[in-house]
Amino acid sequence: MTMPDVEPADWPGRANQAARSVTQRFGRRLLFLPGTHLAAVRWPSKVLDSLLHPWHYWWQAHYVDCLVDAGRRELGNGATPAARFNGPGSPSAGKLASRLVTGIRLRNAFTFVNSYYDDMAWLALATLRLEALARETRKPGRRRNARIHKTLTLQFDSASTDHLGGGTFWSTKRDFKNTPATAPVALYYARTGQQAKAQRLVDWLNTVLFDQAQGLYVDGARLNAAGEITVENTIYTYNQGPVLGALLELGGEANLARAATLIRAVDKHLTVPAHAVVPGSPPDSRTSILRCDGTGDGGLFTGILCRYLALAAADARLPEGARTTAGELVTATAGAFWAGRRTQGGPVFSIHAAQPADATYPPGAGVELSTQLQAWMVLEAAASVQQGPSTN
Template sequence: MTSADASTPADWHERANEAARSVTALFGRRLFFLPGTHLGAVQWPVPGWRDDVKGKLLQPWHYWWQAHYVDCLVDAGRRELGNAATPAARFNGPEHPSAGRLASRLVTGIRLRNALTFVNNYYDDMAWLALATLRLDTLAEETRRPGRRRNEAVRRTLTLQFDAACTDDLGGGSYWSKKRDFKNTPATAPVALFYARTGQPTKAQQLLDWLNATLLDKEQGLYLDGARLGPDGNVVIERAIYTYNQGPVLGALLELGGEANLARAAALVAAVERRLTVPAGESGVAGPVLRCEGTGDGGLFTGILCRYLALAAADSRLPAGTREAAAGLVRNTAAAFWTGRRPVDSTEAGSPGHAASIFSMHADQPADRLYPPGNAVELSTQLQAWMTLEAAASVESRFRN
């Protein structure tokens, strides 16, 4: 078991709120100044030429970053709900919209920015948005407000995409992109989790069975990246191991349950603790933290794993040691991100005018070293830290109750 060392109990709820306020203040803005929309800028500060309409269209479009932004806002919304969902409970104060409402505006912004459609060339991108909108509707139901019919339409449209991506080629699994030349864990795992959460357990289990047969490295206990046909017609395995691939597999195993899946989930948590951690560095955290994967898309990876480790930490069907290990990894990594944060100086370009923080791209290294003032900060890395802090808040809440 690993655990974060702290002289006083951590208020993970307020730490997660600080991350939520920082990301929405530094990166959040309307799309093309349109009311009722929201979107996350790719980086902060935003270069001046990118802040006009032409610049917004020319800057890189990261659909799946926005999907995880939705998920983070849903996390914040669930904490607001736990505090009676009053205006005073809002992460950004009563004068701002609730996290759930902001998430809904973000889904609108995604559709508009994505050329008036939710369909994308990458099946993993679409799976992440489908999962996020499903959680957004669950949040709406728990606040006794009906979910938007749009969210149901999103999932109906995207389910057709997933059905087309999951074929018998290469023995099963989901294609990664519309090129249909590569099947991998990044697409197959979140699609399996989506099927599991939407009443299609047979499809979900078939995808997990393919992952276990094709991409599980039995020696390491972790899932490899993907499989493709080589020039000679034989299957070629891409053997890279990424933190985030383990997360949605873990989520699908827990969602489906059953003795075999739960045993595999426990083994996966143990493998993550054994092989995907690094020393805590200068953070002062007692025990290892999860390794991080840098910037760009990799800036999201470890946050995604933390989201699903938090579910494992709270799952009473798992052995106590497994739950404690999962909780410790989440707490340690969150504590390291928090300790290593850098306050945003009011003189920095694009400063929001009130307190905000920049989080490191690597939990074991401080933000002032990797993101000193004047350096551009990517949205993905800040969402990662926010996700991790939300996961720690979730663990704290469940263990407390």
């Protein structure tokens, strides 16, 4: 019996819907100031909630990254007003991202420096991509981007010390070195031509925080009262992402072999059964998807991992099996988020891809920004896998 042809999913169109949903529900000027943009942490919310609620610097950094993703798709469609994700009468995704960076600085007490090196690393990575987008659209970024990178590089240099044998401190308390800080800092160094620094950080991760039995990276390490190194063995999905990115950016036989190992381990240990077969999926499509980690900061975790799996899926240096697995993990997870969305008034995505949004965000419930950014990131990653290699 011949199976009917399956229409390919329109991942760019779905990513645009997620982009519109997040920017319209959560995005606003900061205190009505022109030239600014910032996301509320919950929806619905009031105007002053951006000042009254806890400040989530790194959520906003990932919002910048998502807007850059949308901007790259606008660029691929000619960078015309008609190509804009939110319609020709709206600012481009790149311009909105630039306003968001301004909003972050103002909300963060007129500086890009804060107490957490991982927060700063995420913003540094996002603004590197924003600067590249500005160059390609012939709209060079202001000197602000160069100042951001100069300022934050000094922060990373001060936090990446020989204590505990290497690695990057998590916070200015300087009592804990972990994968959440070390991995994105390593990736930032690799993307800014500082390969030796990046490789030293990756080597430390491989020596101290790589779990040989599972093939995954654990959380972090600290000195106990006796002066001995103790390791925090919790495994988080998102930590695997920037390590994978750094391995790919550095390249070389050992790093690429470790990247392939990491992809296999993610598939083995960090997946769960999907809640349903996604409508329109081929009959032999995978039924496991990436696990998700709840709300709050955990609401971002799976999206971050998918961003870097999408890069792996397009990297011809990796074995075909690893590339295929990476791409399938992304598209299957994106398909589950899309199939489980709540559609009234624009899509609302579930906290967990393995559960429908009606179960995790029933009508009337407040919706958290991190979880919606996560679904948007996953859909952007699926669009990237579908469209092939692009700037990272």
